Amino acid sequence: MYDPEELDAIRDAKESWESGTYGETVDRFGERKESFTTDTGGQEVDPLYTPADIPDHDYREDLGNPGEEPYTRGVYSTMHRGRLWTMRQYAGMGTAAETNERFNYLIDQGSSGLSMAFDLPTQMGYDSDAAMAEGEVGRSGVAIDTLDDFETVFDGIPLDEVSTSMTINAPAAVLLAMYIAMGDKQGVPREQLRGTIQNDIMKEYIARNLYIYPPEPSMRLITDIFEFCAGEIPSFNTISISGYHIREAGSTAAQEVAFTLGDGIEYVQAAIDAGLDVDEFAPQLSFFFNAHNNIFEEAAKFRAARRMWATIMEERFDAQNPKSKQLKFHTQTGGSTLTAQQIENNVVRVSYQALAAVLGGTQSLHTNGKDEALALPTEQSVRTALRTQQILAHESGAADTIDPLAGSYYVENLTDGIEEDAFEILEEVDRRGGMLEAVKSQWVQRQIQDVAFERQREIEDGERVIVGVNKFEVDEEPEMDLEEVDPEQEQNQRERLEAVKADRDSDAVDDALASLREAAQGSENVIPHIIDAVKSYGTVQEVSDVLREEYGEYKPGR
Structure with missing residues (x-):
């Protein structure tokens, strides 16, 4: 914390600079925009940040050291100096055999984790021969009907050596059971199985609508998974509480944090109400966030979320185990930011988003393929996306020191601002009876829809520049190969x-x-x-x- 007299002197110096050196230049040459704001929050961005913008900042209380509360600087003491983030590439091709081929390709190319995408029928709990499945089998991911499909997907892939993330929610218990059964068939001790099941039904009610059962029995399934996994597969993350899809639906960064942590609060409370001890299941909780284009806002978002979760777990749930308070998260670059126009630009977008995730201290990362605005990514696009992470890890220096943005007056101000805004949203959620009630009443959905509408208006009016879409357009697009699903695969x-x-x-x-x-x-x-x-x-x-x-x-x- 700065001495009050020193802060006054800093404020005076800044005012002098604003009216003199800076102000005279602006009067003469102007600035490139009338106002500057953060990407989604609309927070005004000042031309210069000083200690006066974080006057109450306390290093030990607000930052601390990596691996120690409040975990602003990271949940592990060495972070990426000790071990790089898990490089997961989302994959799931039409058939189990094709998915196995893609998984083996990714492992050969240096991927350190697998991320499994399922087709729409599987996500909705239907088999490929169901009338509801017609025309959708294998389209948005791999079709899984029985354990036989899992045996093909993981043929030659030792589950005691590979961490697997599965993006499945309503039927999560079924796919997790198949993964456990597959491990049993391989002879892998259950305690050695590693990975994550998304298992986040709340965000389905909020953003994706891929639900099956009503909220109450859905929560029962989730708490059954918590209880079973705590005893049987303790190294497996039982849920990936997802802000990713909330952000994809149009939320601000602060809303993404607030609604995601609000869902987390709902799951923790449901498990406690079911008789589970918080410190038995909470260490297996994980989170899933989006990374968008504003590097500083995104890095600040991740830092704020970590600090908030530590506070929530301690103050709301009296968690004693340090691991219960550690927000561990996976990041995926923003699918909604990808454009069909000038798709090569997406490589650049993904690179900046990946940088934000690493600077923010992610535990694992998926980088989107440049062509995902049009189709499933090709093998070449997947390789480029993976190479983006590898270059970031081994050539950029971004992973060489822990929390390199800490102490930046701007980043700390953003971190504090996102935390303050997110806690205000959570207070409103509490007034509405908690996340489950706020979702049932559609209040959460309306908040996100309002932001999404305003953002689209800004794009259409040209207030928000999307390179290649509403500015710097070209008349012709180069032809490129796209991944296609063989229509015979369904039969x-x-x-x-x-x-x-x-x-x-x-x-x-x-x-x-x-x-x-x-x-x-x-x-x-x-x-x-x-x-x-x-x-x-x-x-x-x-x-x-x-x-x-x-x-x-x-x-x-x-």
């Missing part, structure tokens, strides 16, 4: 599913599903029963349908 996947059903022990499947139904009707943890069902080659839809029948399906507004 092939259905035939594959039919063959598995014909070959399995149907009585074993029926028995496992009956046991699952009984557990779902009572209070017994359902995860062991789901594992038994998928080990007998019960399908994603068969398991999901049992839960649909017991829990019902969510209809917004009803």
Whole structure:
């Protein structure tokens, strides 16, 4: 903290500079814009920041050291000096065999973690032969119907050596069960399985709408996963509480932080209400954030989120285990920032976004392919995206020191500002009965929609420059190869599913599903029963349908 007299002297010096050196230059030559604001928050950006902009800043209270509370500077003592972030590339091609090929390619190219994308039917708990699945099988990711598909996806990939993230939510318990079953088949001790299941149903109600069950039974499934994994797979992250899709829907940086941590609060409270001890499951919680173009705002966002979570876990939930207070997060570069026009520009956007994530202290990172505004990324685009991370790690120097932006008057002011704004939003959420009630009433969705509408207006009016879209356009776009899904794959996947059903022990499947139904009707943890069902080659839809029948399906507004 600065001495009050010294701060007064700094303020006087700045005022003198503003009216003299700076002001005279502006009067003579002007500035390139009438006003400067942060990318999404609309916070006015001053021409110069000094200690007077963070007058109450206390190093030990507000920053501390890496690996120590309040974790502003990072959750680990060595951060990227000790170990680089996990370089995950999101992948999931139409068939299990193609996904296995892409996974092996990424490992060969130096990827240190796998990130699995699923097609729409799988995400909604339907098999490839369902009427609802027609035309969507393998389109937005890999089609997974049974454990047989998982066996193909991970053929030759040792699960005790590779960390896997799975982007799946409503049927998360089913896909997690398949991953555990796959590890059992490989002979990998369950405590050695590493990775993350997204398992974040709240953000589906907020932003993506890929839900199946109503909120209450959905929360029951999540807390069952927390309880089971704490005892069986302690190195696996049981949830990835996602601000990514909230930001993709149009939120500000502060809203992304507030609504994400608000979802986290809801999950922690639900688990405590279910009888779990906070320090038993909280260390396995993880988060998932977006990285957009404003490097300083994004880095400040990550730093603020870490500090806020430590405060929340200590003050709201009386967490004692330091790991319960550590916000560990994965970052993905902003898909909504990618443009179909001049797609080569996306390589540059992704590079800056990745830099912001690293400067902000991410634990793992996915960099988007330049062509993802148009299709699934090609092998060449995936390689370029991975090389972006590798150059950042090994050539840029950004990972050589911990929290290199700390102490910047501008960054600390941004960090404080995002934290203040996010806590104000959380206070309003509390007044509305918590995140679940705020989502049910559509209040959260309206807040995001209002921002998204205003941002689109700014783009259309030219107030917000998008290079290649509303400024610096070109008349012609170069041709490029795009990844395409073979239309015959859908029929092939259905035939594959039919063959598995014909070959399995149907009585074993029926028995496992009956046991699952009984557990779902009572209070017994359902995860062991789901594992038994998928080990007998019960399908994603068969398991999901049992839960649909017991829990019902969510209809917004009803």
